[in-house]
Structures are given as structure tokens and as C-alpha cells.
Amino acid sequence: MSVYAQRPWLKLYSAGVPADIAPEFDTMLDLFRASVRRAPESIAIKYFDGALTLAELDERSDALAAALAERGFGRGDRLAVYTQNNPAFVIALLAAWKLGGAAVAVNPMNKHRELAYLLADSGAKALVCLEELYAAVARDVIASGETAVETVVTCSPLDGQTRDDPRLFASTVRARHEGTLDLEELIARYRGRRPEPVRPSGDDVAVLTYTSGTTGVPKGAMNTHRTMAFNSQTYRDWMGLTPQDSVLGVAPLFHITGLVGHVGIALLLGCPLIIAHRFEPNVVMDAIREHRPTFTVGSITVFISLSQLPGVTKEDWSSFRMIYSGGAPIPPAVTEAFLEKTGIYIHNIYGLTETNSPSHAVPLGRRAPVDPNTGALSVGVPVFNTVVRIVGDDGRELPPGEVGEIVTSGPQVIPGYWNKPEATAESLPGGELRTGDVGFMDEDGWFYLVDRKKDMINAAGYKVWPREVEDVLYEHPAVREAAVVGVPDEYRGETVKAFVSLKPGAQATEEELIEFCRARMAAYKYPRMIEFLDELPKTPTGKILRRELRNR
Structure with a gap:
């Protein structure tokens, strides 16, 4: 029998399907609507000194959806979202889903060439973007005629605050641009209106997230409602999160970690998502002190920056029950230094855009081992219902200790890339993801990332x-x-x-x-x-x- 079929990591963690997976509860919209019904007055988003309840988030996304529907946006259409970590990002996601459409997550650092490619490849029919990004980039892209975008809705980083925060926005001025619609004005005009009810299926694309491939051409990973819903619940159950927790959004929301590890969890639990436009260490540390989050997941560089700020003490970190980190390898010495500085052990996590964030994680309360030969810190064990194999160049499954490509299958793996059947066949043969990452599994079922197979x-x-x-x-x-x-x-x-x-x-x-x-x-x-x-x-x-x- 295959060593992987024996699933030796069951010794470490009782793997099984997350509690709420069911055919009638397998879309991101289902998860959100259940939270609204359960606790409509619970806080959904904290943004500087402003806050939105679940009911208000529902009402605002209804209004945007009604406005977009009136302008021809419907089932199967794509809404590009080109903002920082602002409430508008979450409002736009929900609005697209309520119309049976998909969101296209766009990196706010993208310039003309990059934005033009993503809008054209996705066939986005509408765009929600920051006013400053419209002026600097999107206006020229839309004017060029390279895309199918018909409706542009702009927003400001000042939206959602009671008092404009001078630390990030001292020089920010609201600017209305010809040919665009203002998000706050649309919400006010359409408040109380609901679009015709549409229920996406679990197999519908919820978000297109773009990732580079072997040719260097960005590919739209089709993150479906079911794959995102599964891993949102994986986070909840693996880490023991409840509605009493709160999530600090340090990862970019356009990134799969932010989409699932921040937005997905918050919508599922109906707990606060704490966001602060973009990552600026002093501003984020102030948010930690003010809002006292209990959970976050992000790149190790985020936690290095925050822990090394002058004047930061263990008390500043005392609200956290747990912190997970992924996206970049973590040297063992860094986890020890962070533990000494903050009193918190950083749990490792590993996944890709194609796995909707985690495929592996260190079980809560366990410390990841360090491989004595390579000095690498383990990225964890496979999460619920996930099977991971290590294969050689010939496709042969390798035994524990041997290095090969990490190949993953499970309910969180995407079905393919947007309009790219050849790339899908190459990277996802038979639905099993060839990650392109090289690693090995030890005798106890812990996995280690050694290197990348590609030049990425x-x-x-x-x-x-x-x-x-x-x-x-x-x-x-x-x-x-x-x-x-x-x-x-x-x-x-x-x-x-x-x-x-x-x-x-x-x-x-x-x-x-x-x-x-x-x-x-x-x-x-x-x-x-x-x-x-x-x-x-x-x-x-x-x-x-x-x-x-x-x-x-």
C-alpha cells in the first residue's frame, strides 16, 4: 500500500471534513447569508474608527448589486476589483456574487500593461477601483479600448471612516472622474433595493485570481465558491475559530491568503475583519492595540516588521490566540526570535492560489519540527480531506525522506485556469495539482519545502x-x-x-x-x-x- 494511502499524519491530527460542508451550504454567499441571519448586528468590518455591521454590509452590497444589474451586469459576468484593503473590496465581492457573477482580484500595484492584460483576459464587464488608481492607471486602460469594461465605479480610501486618518491620508483628496460612478453615491441612491435573487452553484467561479505559470503569462485561477467555502471552513475548524474571534487583515485582500484567510473566515463566522487600507507597520500596530484581534495569517515579513517596531511589548500581542504564517519560507531562528519577543509561537501554513490557501498547516498547539539534514522548518501536515504525494520526475511516488515534486489533491484544489485548457491539463492532470514545489515527507507525515522546481x-x-x-x-x-x-x-x-x-x-x-x-x-x-x-x-x-x- 502507498505510504500516502496510509496517511501517517493521522497520528498528528484527526483529519476529517469540516463540520458545515453540505450541498446546500457550499457557496461563499451561503456562508455570508447564514451569518447575517444569525447575528445581523454583529460587526463585520472595522476600518480605522469606522465599522460596518453584517446587516449594513448586506445592505450596501445589495445596493451596489442593484446598481450594476441596472447597467447590464448579470450571471456569469466578471467584476474587477482594484483596491487596497478597504471595505469597498468586500462590498464589491458580495455584489458580484449576488448577481451570479465572479470577482476578478487585481493587485493595486499593477500598472497599465498588467491591468490591461487582466481586464482583457478575464473579460471583466465592470470595474470597482480607487479614485487614485483610476487617475493613474485605469483611465488610460479603459480609454484604450483594450478591454470589455462598460461600467467603472470609483471609491476613496476615506470611505468608511468617521474621521479621516491623518497617518495615511493627510494628502488624500476625493476626486470625481468623468465617466465614472461614485460608490458611496450609488449606495445612497440604491439603498433599500435588492437585485433579483440569484444563487450561485458551488462550481461557479467566485473569484479569478491571477498567477504566473511556466510561460510567464498570468493565468486566472478559477477559485470556485465550493473550493473557497471549503477552505474558509478549514481555517475555522483547524484553528478553532468562533464568532467571538476577530481577524486582523494583514495580507492583501486580492491575494488568496486575504481572500480566504481573512474575508472568507470573517464572512463565515460573522466576526470582525480589521483592515487598514495597506500594510504600514505603525498603523497596523495601532490597529492591534485599538481593536485587539485574536487571529491573523500573513507573510513572515509582516510579523518581523511589526515585532521590530520601537516600543512594541508582549502586552501589545496579548490579544492574539494564534498566528499563522505562509507565503514565504520561515527560518527556524525567526520563529524562536518572534516567540521570545511576543510570547507567541508562529504556526506554519502552506498552500497556493490553486489550493485556495492551505493544503498544509501545523496543528494548533503543536510545534513544527526542523529537519536535521536540511535545517528546514516543516510546513505542516495535510489539512482536511487532502492527499499529498511526493513524486519523482518520472511521476513515480517516492517514499518518506526522498525529495520530489509536491502533488496535491483535495476539495480545495481549483478545477482549472480561465480559458486555458492546455495550462490546466499541464498543471492539473486528472484534477491533481502539480505544484512545481520540491519537498519531502518524513516518516511521521510532516512535510518540508526544499526548493521550487521552476524559476519563480x-x-x-x-x-x-x-x-x-x-x-x-x-x-x-x-x-x-x-x-x-x-x-x-x-x-x-x-x-x-x-x-x-x-x-x-x-x-x-x-x-x-x-x-x-x-x-x-x-x-x-x-x-x-x-x-x-x-x-x-x-x-x-x-x-x-x-x-x-x-x-x-
């Missing part, structure tokens, strides 16, 4: 495809050749480095090329370091050897 760079949990950065560098008139690799970074885990050779007689400085990329790419993508070489190493066929550059 993981900068503080954000994934960067080298070819995309190289393509931008090649746009510079002085660049002859370019190759991009990930290099170790004490804070981010990895950071982006470019190796460049210049055209004969051309000149360019490191600062010039970095600024060139910064102006054209999301902040986490552009290279932080550039090294100039006369020639880049190549194979006999002329292919640049990233491996040699990485080894430098």
Missing part, C-alpha cells in the same frame, strides 16, 4: 516571473541582454536581481535601469539590484544560463 522568485510571498522583468528591461534602449534571478534576502526571503549586458557604445547606470523598471511594474517585481556583465553565460544553443547567474 518568491519575494515576501509575492511571486515574480523572471521573464516578465526581463521583457521590461529589454524595452530600455541600452540593454542588449538581460537575465533575472532570485537572490537571498534577509527580510523578503528572496529579492529580484538582474544581470545585464549593454549594447556596444551604450551607457546606463544601475539606478537608471531600476527606475526604468519601477515605473513600469508592480513594486514587488522590479529588480533591487543590477549587475553589469560583458557577456551573459549561455548554453551552446544560445540560451542564457540563469542557474550559473544564481550561483554567483
Whole structure:
């Protein structure tokens, strides 16, 4: 019998299906509506000094849905959401679902080229975005005619506050842009109206989240209602969360961790989601002190930043019952230092966009072991109803201790990529996810992540495809050749480095090329370091050897 069929991790945790999974309760909208019925006056969102109850969130999302429906948005349509961690993000999600549509989660750091691709590929019919992002990026994208967007609704980071917070918004001015609708005005105009009731099915796409693939072209992962609902309940049951808990939203809501580990849990439990526009350490620490959250999950760099702020004490962290971290590898020394500083042990968690956040997690109350050979900290054991195999290059299942590709199957795995059947067949043969990550399982069922099979760079949990950065560098008139690799970074885990050779007689400085990329790419993508070489190493066929550059 296969060692995986024996499921040795059952010794560590009693795996089984989360409590509330049932055919009539398998969509994100079902979870939210059940919470509204149960406790309509409970706080759903805390945003600086403002708050929304579940009933108010329901009413606001109804109003937006009614407004969109009047403008032709209906079942199967896509609503792109291009904001920071604001109440508008959650309102837009719910509005799309109430019309039987899907949301398209857009990184607010995306620039023209990136936004244009996502809107065109998803076929988004409507867009909700921050006023400042409309002015800086989206207006030109919409005007270019590259997309199918017909309706644009803008919002302000000031929406949802009683008193505008001067720490982040001292220079923020509300701005109405021609051709757009204002979210707050729409909600006021359509308040009390409800769209025709639509109930999505569990197999309907709830959110398209874009992730890079082997070609470097972003792919829309089809996160369905059922896969998101399953893992929202996985978080609840694995970590023992209840409606009395509160969730600190430190991960970006457009990211799968924020979508499921923040929004999904809060909608399911009917507990407060605490958000603060974007991650600014001092502002987030003030939110912790004021709102006293009990749970969060995020990148380890977030917790390093917060714990190293001047004046932070163990008392500041005392409201937390648990903290989980994923998205980037965690050195064992960091968990020990955080424990000493805060009194809290960070539990590891592992998953991908394609697994709707967790496929593995450290059981609550257990400490992850450290592999004596590699020094790696375990990412945990498979969560409910999830089977994970380690396979070799030939597809053969490997025994404990042997290193191979991590392959995952379970109720949280996506059915495929949006309009990309070939990519789906390659990464999800038979519905089993080939993660592209390399690792192993020990004799006790703990899993360890060793390396990535592909050249993807993981900068503080954000994934960067080298070819995309190289393509931008090649746009510079002085660049002859370019190759991009990930290099170790004490804070981010990895950071982006470019190796460049210049055209004969051309000149360019490191600062010039970095600024060139910064102006054209999301902040986490552009290279932080550039090294100039006369020639880049190549194979006999002329292919640049990233491996040699990485080894430098």
C-alpha cells in the first residue's frame, strides 16, 4: 500500500471534513447569508474608527448589486476589483456574487500593461477601483479600448471612516472622474433595493485570481465558491475559530491568503475583519492595540516588521490566540526570535492560489519540527480531506525522506485556469495539482519545502516571473541582454536581481535601469539590484544560463 494511502499524519491530527460542508451550504454567499441571519448586528468590518455591521454590509452590497444589474451586469459576468484593503473590496465581492457573477482580484500595484492584460483576459464587464488608481492607471486602460469594461465605479480610501486618518491620508483628496460612478453615491441612491435573487452553484467561479505559470503569462485561477467555502471552513475548524474571534487583515485582500484567510473566515463566522487600507507597520500596530484581534495569517515579513517596531511589548500581542504564517519560507531562528519577543509561537501554513490557501498547516498547539539534514522548518501536515504525494520526475511516488515534486489533491484544489485548457491539463492532470514545489515527507507525515522546481522568485510571498522583468528591461534602449534571478534576502526571503549586458557604445547606470523598471511594474517585481556583465553565460544553443547567474 502507498505510504500516502496510509496517511501517517493521522497520528498528528484527526483529519476529517469540516463540520458545515453540505450541498446546500457550499457557496461563499451561503456562508455570508447564514451569518447575517444569525447575528445581523454583529460587526463585520472595522476600518480605522469606522465599522460596518453584517446587516449594513448586506445592505450596501445589495445596493451596489442593484446598481450594476441596472447597467447590464448579470450571471456569469466578471467584476474587477482594484483596491487596497478597504471595505469597498468586500462590498464589491458580495455584489458580484449576488448577481451570479465572479470577482476578478487585481493587485493595486499593477500598472497599465498588467491591468490591461487582466481586464482583457478575464473579460471583466465592470470595474470597482480607487479614485487614485483610476487617475493613474485605469483611465488610460479603459480609454484604450483594450478591454470589455462598460461600467467603472470609483471609491476613496476615506470611505468608511468617521474621521479621516491623518497617518495615511493627510494628502488624500476625493476626486470625481468623468465617466465614472461614485460608490458611496450609488449606495445612497440604491439603498433599500435588492437585485433579483440569484444563487450561485458551488462550481461557479467566485473569484479569478491571477498567477504566473511556466510561460510567464498570468493565468486566472478559477477559485470556485465550493473550493473557497471549503477552505474558509478549514481555517475555522483547524484553528478553532468562533464568532467571538476577530481577524486582523494583514495580507492583501486580492491575494488568496486575504481572500480566504481573512474575508472568507470573517464572512463565515460573522466576526470582525480589521483592515487598514495597506500594510504600514505603525498603523497596523495601532490597529492591534485599538481593536485587539485574536487571529491573523500573513507573510513572515509582516510579523518581523511589526515585532521590530520601537516600543512594541508582549502586552501589545496579548490579544492574539494564534498566528499563522505562509507565503514565504520561515527560518527556524525567526520563529524562536518572534516567540521570545511576543510570547507567541508562529504556526506554519502552506498552500497556493490553486489550493485556495492551505493544503498544509501545523496543528494548533503543536510545534513544527526542523529537519536535521536540511535545517528546514516543516510546513505542516495535510489539512482536511487532502492527499499529498511526493513524486519523482518520472511521476513515480517516492517514499518518506526522498525529495520530489509536491502533488496535491483535495476539495480545495481549483478545477482549472480561465480559458486555458492546455495550462490546466499541464498543471492539473486528472484534477491533481502539480505544484512545481520540491519537498519531502518524513516518516511521521510532516512535510518540508526544499526548493521550487521552476524559476519563480518568491519575494515576501509575492511571486515574480523572471521573464516578465526581463521583457521590461529589454524595452530600455541600452540593454542588449538581460537575465533575472532570485537572490537571498534577509527580510523578503528572496529579492529580484538582474544581470545585464549593454549594447556596444551604450551607457546606463544601475539606478537608471531600476527606475526604468519601477515605473513600469508592480513594486514587488522590479529588480533591487543590477549587475553589469560583458557577456551573459549561455548554453551552446544560445540560451542564457540563469542557474550559473544564481550561483554567483
